[in-house]
Amino acid sequence: MADYERAENECIYNGGHLAYVDSAFSNSYILESVKNLTSSDFWIGAKRYKEPMNAAVSNIWIWTDQNRIISFSDWGLNEPSEGRDCGVMSTTDGSWYSSSCSSKRPYVCSFPTTKSYCDEGWTQFTKSDSCYKVFYYSNWTRAEETCVEQNAHLTSIHSPEEDEFIVGLSHCGVTFTGAGDSGFLQDTWIGLYTKTSRPGEYSWSDGTTVNYVNWRPSQPNAQGWQCILLNSDPNQESSTTSGWDDWECSHVLRNFVCKKPTTKVLILH
Known part of the structure; x- marks a missing residue:
């Protein structure tokens, strides 16, 4: 039990x-969290803002965490009341009312934590803190355009673990049963490429540093091919096929993988 100021100071501490x-x-979440509280109400972070130089400004309510003006509210009937400047939540129905800041009651603190998540249809890889999604049948240029339309890029790869993850992910969705178009239809575009003006100097389309590569034997073979694929035949074990080759950017491959950062949300609890 504490008055409003002490409750806030305890939360800050x-x-x-x-x-x-x-x-x-x-x-509703906060109300559920205090369902075993025996008190009829408790302090929340709502507080009336008073402008020292303008007494007329007295009906603005803010949150104590960053002095943000309250946008969502659940005030009870005829609330908030004049002369009562601190916010309380009822344990009965979650409605709010104003109270004298000097009264003592239980209080609930919010603590910020960050949670990462991916949009629906995307797969998260925790080590890279990124989201991935497989799309099908495209040349390299159109594949990158598709990824950009998704606020992403063709995947970059920065570790053996991420490489293995991409291989496994690329096996999803479509199984190819024949050698097909020069035997390359079963492969996967990734975001590595080299510019015509600087052959042999490779970059990731997402702008990240090239700090890991996994070339297959005798690759890249310096035939002027500018785009990089991942060998990912879904009909074979990844250990026998994984690795990177350079290839013609205009070639249509079985699939490609887009990558984008996870979305960060601030969880207050």
Whole structure:
């Protein structure tokens, strides 16, 4: 039990602030979290803002964490009340009301943590903190364009673990049963390429540093081919086929893998 100021200071001391509520979901989540609380209410981070030089500005409510103006609210009937400047949530229905800041009651703190996630249809690889998705049948240029349309790029690869992950991912979705177009239809475009003006100098289309390669024997073979594929025949074990070759950018391969950073969300709890 604490008055509002002490409750906020206790939250700050522990790395947080009095609870911040940005949606009906957050409101319900906090209410569920305190279902065993015996008190009828508790402090949250809502506080009336008072402009020292303008007494007329007195009905703006902010959150204590960053002095943000409250956008979502769940005030009860005829709330907030004048002369009561600190926010309380009811343990009965989650509605808010204003109270004297000097009264003592339980309080709930919000602590920021970061969670990474991928959009629906994308697969996360934790080590690279990135999201990946397989698309099918394209030359290199159109594949990169497709990835850019997805706010991504053709995949870069920076470790043996990521390489193995890409090989496994590229096996998903389509199984090819024949040698087909020069035997290359079963392969996968990745984002490595070299410019005509600088043959042999390779770059990733996402601009990241080339700090890992996995060329197959005798590759690259310096025949003027500018784009790099990953051997990923889904009919064979990856250990017998994985590795990189240079190839003609205009060639249509079985699939390609796009890569983009995970989305970071701030979880307040």
